Amino acid sequence: MASPPSGAAPRPRAGAPTTAAxxxxxxxxxxxxxxxxxxxxxxxxxxxxxxxxxxxxxxxxxxxxxxxxxxxxxxxxxxxxxxxxxxxxxxxxxxxxxxxxxxxxxxxxxxxxxxxxxxxxxxxxxxxxxxxxxxxxxxxxxxxxxxxxxxxxxxxxxxxxxxxxxxxxxxxxxxxxxxxxxxxxxxxxxxxxxxxxxxxxxxxxxxxxxxxxxxxxxxxxxxxxxAPAPAPAPFVEQDPHPAILAAAAAGRHGEASAVASAWESEALRRHGPRSPEAVHWTEVRADLARLAGDPARSCELWLSAAEARLGLGQPTDDTDVEGAVDRAHHQWERIGDRPRARALGPRLIALRRRVPGRRPGALAALTRRMAD
CATH class of the missing domain: 3.40.50.1460 (Rossmann fold)
Structure with missing residues (x-):
């Protein structure tokens, strides 16, 4: 099969020395x-x-x-x-x-x-x-x-x-x-x-x-x-979401997670860890973990996203904050590994006390299940 066209930006020549090791x-x-x-x-x-x-x-x-x-x-x-x-x-x-x-x-x-x-x-x-x-x-x-x-x-x-x-x-x-x-x-x-x-x-x-x-x-x-595909547009100009979702939908969960991680790294580099852009990619990875059938990892990432949004000063009744806690709770309930669920439970309870959400009795139900 012929290789795809190589329109990538010029690369260093092998053997053409640069000063960096x-x-x-x-x-x-x-x-x-x-x-x-x-x-x-x-x-x-x-x-x-x-x-x-x-x-x-x-x-x-x-x-x-x-x-x-x-x-x-x-x-x-x-x-x-x-x-x-x-x-x-x-x-x-x-x-x-x-x-x-x-x-x-x-x-x-x-x-x-x-x-x-x-x-x-x-x-x-x-x-x-x-x-x-x-x-x-x-x-x-x-x-x-x-x-x-x-x-x-x-x-x-x-x-x-x-x-x-x-x-x-x-x-x-x-x-x-x-x-x-x-x-x-x-x-x-x-x-x-x-x-x-x-x-x-x-x-x-x-x-x-x-x-x-x-x-x-x-x-x-x-x-x-x-071989490289044609050079992509610079970061902040691309929209990687369709490709990530397509990979996840096709069952290529590792590829989808890797691409999302690359974009999260770029967001961290450009905007810092306490930025809405970085939080967004944490949430993308949380949803990809859900699609891959890993509720524990999904819960952990949603907890991190909720904590980060609160750290950015978003109020506890903010839609995005409530949504992150609700999704963490939802995934926590689907964790089959009881030790892993118990390990994540205290973080979730602490967040539920700050962000009770709009579902009556969520904190009480969580506390009862942790006591079982």
Missing amino acids: GTAFLLAAAPAGRGRAIDAASVLPALAAVPPGVLTGTSTATLVELADPLDPQTVLTRLRAAAASPGPLVVCLAGQLHLDRRQQLTHLALARTTPATLRYTALPWHWLAVELAVRAPGTTTVVADLAADPAVWERLTADPGLLRLGPGPTLYGRVVPAPRRGEPLAPAYLRAWAELLRSGARLPYATLHTESAARTAAASPESVLL
Whole structure:
């Protein structure tokens, strides 16, 4: 499948040094044994042979390399540390994608991942979007060489934007269908990327993507190429709500949450934590948690929104304040995990005492249920 047109704003050229120190984060992972669809770690020597500063387009850079990690929390910790660095960040990913059919979320498999343990041993794709959302626009590039299981492949061919990482990071890559049997695939796209850089070429990332895709097209005629869509309008000019709601309605709850988190980060950066704009995005995330079937998280976010609105000086009978408390209460009643409900109960009671709402007896009913 042809890649979408690349009308994105110019990116730094790989190997064209800047004064800021960069970070190159290399992650290659695939299940051990028969579940391995791609020999992900085989590309690491080629990537590691490229000077880190050439990968990031900076004069100096730190290299972080993870080969077949076992635990998603370990990957998350290392990624979070890399994302906290102020300079340019390039994330190179080689691996395979699987769909968690229960939650309908895409995951990047790790070394211990099996179909039965996917939710606990693989890295949810939307975690990448959440961690990278804190970074300044234009400072993050993700380069991916991936094999997709049949369920992810079917979704990806219908929607090439399935793997989007929000408005901040720029994503280049190639995804191919995982073979049903036989030898694992080679991450040829990333290997071609590394060979181009090792040859001394100083090419923009978009050109590296095009050249790498061309070099591997014959070997992988069935593929989806990932490249930036035309440059979006600046923040305060876009309306992301339709895309967020469409993703949630389609069951892509991780994607919807990641995009909302990116916009919340931008609102915090531009307007500060005590601002109506930031509160709005907290409320959006609360409603997305409701749609995803996570009443505890939804309740927690609605409580935060109500507390923030009161902190902004809105009166206790304000429609938005009452609505936030009512929605927190409504979601609290749907929490099946009793310890979690009890943990959130005191915050809700404290708010109900300040914001009794227009439903008679709400505080009394809440107090009785907490006493049960």
